[in-house]
Amino acid sequence: MSYLKIQSLNLSVKNKILVRDLNLVISSHERWGLLGRNGAGKTTLLHSIIGIRNYNYGSIQINGKEVSNLTRSDIATRVGILFQQGLDTLPTTVFETVMLGRHPHVQSVLRDDPQDIEIALAALQDLNLNGLEERQVDTLSGGERQRLALAMLITQMPQFYLLDEPSNHLDVANQVQLLGHLQKRVSQQSASLLMATHDINLAARFCDNIVLLMKNGEYLSGRNEDILTEENLSRAYDCPVRSLRAEGFTLHYPY
């Protein structure tokens, strides 16, 4: 049973406090949405969890071990992240890129394990990128690149999927399909997921829990339907937000 435990965490950028006294436990099978305004600290929080950003106060533990005490490869075998800004476009092929996801797990210095190749090809298949293996990454469309980045993350097979704006560059069909796919993975692998997004409705649809970052370092966290209320959202976004129930979905929209 894997879990991520955040205790009394303070996050600040250049002396401006973003998040104060954050407490959060993310367990297996859970899917969390991370919402808040631009600059509220969503990306900062994700980067702190994978240990590429130092936090000055508080604790982040992965399966009971403090992140700052783990080595990079320890973290990489457990936590995977989809970055907000796309992959670099140095000349490279789709297959070479997706294989990099196996990097935390590879054993041999030079030889590619057939099993790793199989995992990488399966990930491309899952994201409908099969047939593009030899294509140059810089000839792909924005949506294909985003799917490639997701394929790389899936290839990494982490216990924790951190996603920073996963719906970037994706059309609605792809958004629903890919997040549905991730949802399936998370439950099959007993993993968990934390995704930062600006799309309230996407978070409402795919996440059962929500962290909503407010102003002045405050935050709300809990069950999806308890947090995503008109009042909370309006307060968090400084903008009136209304909710509408229709055909089993709740729709949130700026008013």
Add this chain to the structure above:
Amino acid sequence: MLLVITGASILLSLLSGSVELNLLQLTSELFRPQDQLIHQVLWEIRIPRTLAAFTTGGLLALSGVIMQVLLRNPLADPYILGISGGSAVGALSAILLGLSGFWLNNAAFVGALFSVFLVFGIANKFGRWSVTRILLTGVIVSAGWGAVINILLTTSSNNNVQSMLFWLMGDLSQSVIGLTHGLLLLIGLLGGLYVSRSLNVLARGELVAMSLGVNIDALRLFLYFTASVFTATAVTVAGSVGFVGLVIPHMLRLLGARDHRILLPGSILLGGSFLVIADSIARTVIAPQQLPVGVITAIIGVPSFIIILRSTITK
């Protein structure tokens, strides 16, 4: 394929020179030595010089690959951080003082290492590693060395200027090569292969590399100093031979070798062969006089690079 090129280039180098040899003479000399003159030419001049050219070219191309990944800049070459400038100042000062051979080489090596630590020290003094800062520092320090080089050139006697210019353009005629150089190249190859997977990841950006478990601080330090030692050694052997370190890695990438597990050994082979060929031309084209090899590397490197660039774009 690359091995064939390497073999052919070495053969060419052994056969060409002021004393022309043919294949028959070469094989008979290697297996049944008879002719005293040929024996001397081959073992005391040709073979050491060919090895010097190969080692220098290999080290420069290897260090070029590393610098381009480390600085994540396709324009990076082994000299971008001021190593050649520092060693040039060392070497030129030695020439000015009338020193040669051993002392000249030592002065060049010390100058190079001094520059390496200077750039590293300045760039790191102001906090965290940043590619922009280290690049800027390197370029500035290079410019500083450039000024010192010009002072040395303008204030020296004509005689000295001639040998200084040869040194600056890269010249293998004075090269002394030992077992240590070959050993260094071998260590470079093995060390490079060991981190080659991490290099593949680093080429995608530092954030991606960190998230995939690469200990980036240690890797950067390793790359910075190994590339520096390779470059300093190459420069000490042959002066600042340009072009090899910049263009050979790009040629291979254009030909499809983007994976560092192939790119690193490939660069050594192609860089080495390239310099061996360039040197064969340099010492035969206006024989018995010799051209600095650095001139030839650019003259044959520019068109061949453009040809490869064109043919891969139209694909």
